[in-house]
Amino acid sequence: MADPEAGARAYDIVVGLEVHCELRTVTKLFCGCRNAFGDEPNTNVCPVCLGLPGSLPVLNRQAVEYAMAVGLALSCEVRPSLFHRKNYFYPDMPKDYQVSQYDEPINVDGHLDLPDGSVVGIERAHMEEDTGKSSHVGGGGGRIHGADHSLVDYNRAGVPLVEIVSRPDIRSSAQAVDYVRELRAILVTTGASDGKMEEGSLRVDANVSVRPAGSDTLGTRCEIKNLNSLRSLGRAIDHEAARQWDLLDTGERIVQETRHWNEDLGRTVAGRSKEEAYDYRYFPEPDLVPLAPDDAWRDRVRAAIPMLPAARRARLCQAAGVDAALAGTVVELDLDTLVLAAISAKADGRRAVNRAVNEVAADIDAARRLDPAAFTKLLLLEDQGKLTATQAKQVLAELLTAGGDPVDIAAARGFEALGDDALAGAVDAAIASNPAEWERFKGGDAKVTGFFVGLVMRASGGKADGKAVTALLRERAAAG
């Protein structure tokens, strides 16, 4: 393998992603069979999804609305569309064709804005049906090669998919991971997907090529399949790019082919079947009429889309005065509503964000039950200096596990921050009994600050607020 550093200087990586998203409908795309993951094999099948002669498909309205919502959320143009038959023989497709949208897809020409400010173009987001699921018996560990025979479950055959095809605008594995993460958040927000990559709800294929640094022509690409986690996606792109760099470095040719990511081996492996080109003989599906959403329908779908992650991040950045990365973490944790409720009740924005990200997020299940009013009240107690940071964290922990009123919890634990007079007394006592250290403090030696804060803390039994102590010390020093 070539030195990746050397390679990184010599070549640019070019990636386009195809993401298959299973839509979260109750039933399949063209029949009333249940769309459910993990059911007993072949229990959700009927004449339509088994391709029995004479059966007729009827399009699922909800699947169309999810597809439109995905397109609108990606700033696509939603257009009149057609379904085609893609013909091929493979046991996971009992009809011997897959119904898909070919040259007239429902969504075209959109874009996805990533948190880092980069923009990835969306070529299309079209509807199609999923295939069944094969498992391979005999041979090496469930793999297709060398298998004795295969077993097929058609529960997934006919499940609605939206395939989102990006333009080749992605330039690194990290950006590809960001793209899928952001796309997943959008798909979940629209309600179209449950976002579960581990259950195959979201499946990613990556088209990877390399080219000399600075060049703007596209190199020969390989399509990597079987990327079912963000980790696999990132690793596969890096390894595939390195493999292609190696070939170019040694003057070899890159063959356009499909490769499979093998997570155990940590590398891509050539697929065999692409050696012969497919001839899918697409033609319009005669059993389905055109789909042409009018403006009113499109507007209804658009109006029902909740606020998207990018808008939620921007809203939180502005309200809390935190940077985009921190706001992104809060939104990803789905804690922005909680934080915004506290801010609108005049709690300090940064403190609200920090408590949410550090303490609340530590128990995300409990966070879903956390009463926003109690969270707000706690933050205000801390803002007003009535609880120290340490005390506030303990009260918050109890709020998360048991609920209740922060004032009652603080009282029950004997928490009360030191009153102003008592605090001043403790600070003055510490100064009076340590004249040498006090001279150093006055002389600007910041290292003794901790010494004085520690003394006051000990004297107050931990009830003093560290920041208030420091402020008082500075005040005394300034006064001479």
Next chain:
Amino acid sequence: MPDRITTADVAHVAQLARLDLTEAELERLVVDLGAVLDHAAGVAALDTAGVPPTAHPLPLQNVLRPDEVRPSLDRDEVLAMAPQAEDNRFRVPSILGDGP
């Protein structure tokens, strides 16, 4: 009139459709499919400038159904139709290659 379709074309299409044809059948289909293509060529010769492409012969669009569950088939009945079944699944010969 030039040959619209060759024996090799028919053999290719037969292979795509997984049809095992004899030499005699191939030759007969070259003639039959040629006649179909002649007909299509006649249509293609018409002046269609200014005529929008027809997506579907029916004057219908947006035929949809509500997202409601309808009964599926009984599994035993379904698997009984299969040449072979195993472990509640359709059993098929070993698949070479990785699919499209």
